[in-house]
Amino acid sequence: MHRFSTVTLTTLMGSILSVGAAMATPMPFPEGPAPQLNPFPELDKSAPIPPAPAVAPEPAIAEEPPMATVAPQTEVPKTDSKVEFMSFADVAGDKSATLLLEPYSAPTAAAIVPRANPEIAQARNLFVNRPFNYVGGGINLGLSGNSDLGGTAWSIISRFALSNTLSLRPAAIINKNAVITVPLTYDFALPGADAFEPATIHPYVGGGIMFTTDDTALSPVKNNVGPMITGGLDLRLDDQWVLNAGLNIGFLGGDAEIGAVIGVGYIFGR
Numbered sequence: 398m399h400r401f402s403t404v405t406l407t408t409l410m411g412s413i414l415s416v417g418a419a420m421a422t423p424m425p426f427p428e429g430p431a432p433q434l435n436p437f438p439e440l441d442k443s444a445p446i447p448p449a450p451a452v453a454p455e456p457a458i459a460e461e462p463p464m465a466t467v468a469p470q471t472e473v474p475k476t477d478s479k480v481e482f483m484s485f486a487d488v489a490g491d492k493s494a495t496l497l498l499e500p501y502s503a504p505t506a507a508a509i510v511p512r513a514n515p516e517i518a519q520a521r522n523l524f525v526n527r528p529f530n531y532v533g534g535g536i537n538l539g540l541s542g543n544s545d546l547g548g549t550a551w552s553i554i555s556r557f558a559l560s561n562t563l564s565l566r567p568a569a570i571i572n573k574n575a576v577i578t579v580p581l582t583y584d585f586a587l588p589g590a591d592a593f594e595p596a597t598i599h600p601y602v603g604g605g606i607m608f609t610t611d612d613t614a615l616s617p618v619k620n621n622v623g624p625m626i627t628g629g630l631d632l633r634l635d636d637q638w639v640l641n642a643g644l645n646i647g648f649l650g651g652d653a654e655i656g657a658v659i660g661v662g663y664i665f666g667r
Contacts, residue, residue: 525595526586528558531631531639535660537570542654544609545572546647554641554660556631558584564601566627568645570656573611578645580605580627599631607647607654621649629658637664 532555539548550572557565564584570576582603586596608622629643639662647654 525593526561526588526599527595528561528564528584529556529639529664530558530666531556531641531662531664533639533641533660533662535641535658538657538659540655540657542647542649542652542656544576544611544647544649544654545570545574546576546578546607546609546645546654546656548572548656550576552658552660554643554658554662556641556662566601566603568658570658574609576607576609576647576654578605578607578625578627578647580625580645582627584631595633597633599633600628601630601643602628607645607649609649623648623650631662633664638662639664 533553535552535554537546537548537550537552539546539550541547550570553569553571555567557567559565562584564582566578566580566582568578570578580603582601584599584601587598587600588596604624604626606622607625625645625647627643627645629641632640632642634640641658641660641662643658645654645656645658
């Protein structure tokens with residue numbers, strides 16, 4: 398039992414050694430001997446070093462062009478503009494719709510015509526045509542009658558404004574005797590082209606009484622008193638002087654006494 402085991406072990410060890418030798422013997426390749434494979438070629442100094450891969454050069458950084466200097470801009474004067482906005486529907490239908498800018502021009506002064514206000518115009522005329530007073534002298538040119546009113550004589554004229562339209566105009570015609578006239582007149586002004594300047598022509602018309610001091614026996618008129626009517630105009634020369642021209646008609650003893658007066662008056666009490 399013990400001998401069998403030794404032989405058996407000897408045989409088994411020989412078989413193992415034969416198999417190991419057979420496995421250690423290199424087997425020939427058909428093309429020739431087996432190449433020597435180096436698992437770490439980078440450690441083999443005899444092997445040629447492969448060339449380094451070509452590296453593409455990095456693109457040169459282009460230099461930025463110098464910034465152009467911006468000249469200072471002068472401020473453009475603002476003009477009034479009218480902006481017309483299009484509706485949402487117009488913008489949706491037309492994609493090219495933009496804001497339309499149209500220059501706005503103010504209406505010229507000639508196109509603006511103020512409406513006349515009669516009340517304002519009347520108040521303005523009353524302000525610039527305030528009543529005035531004067532006293533002066535002139536000459537009476539008799540046209541008809543037996544009194545001094547109907548003959549050529551010196552005359553004293555006056556005006557005393559009672560309101561904007563009423564005036565008392567006493568006068569005296571003096572030659573050998575005297576004729577006194579005291580009329581109450583209605584005055585109105587004729588405005589000129591410039592409404593802010595006082596009127597030049599001031600017509601008047603009225604009536605009153607007259608009497609004479611002629612009591613000579615040769616005169617058919619003796620201290621008679623009668624009614625009279627008058628009319629005329631005042632022509633303002635400037636702020637101090639006025640030219641008066643009027644016609645007086647009186648009735649004494651059934652006869653008409655007619656005389657025209659022309660005189661110059663000095664304005665006072667403005």
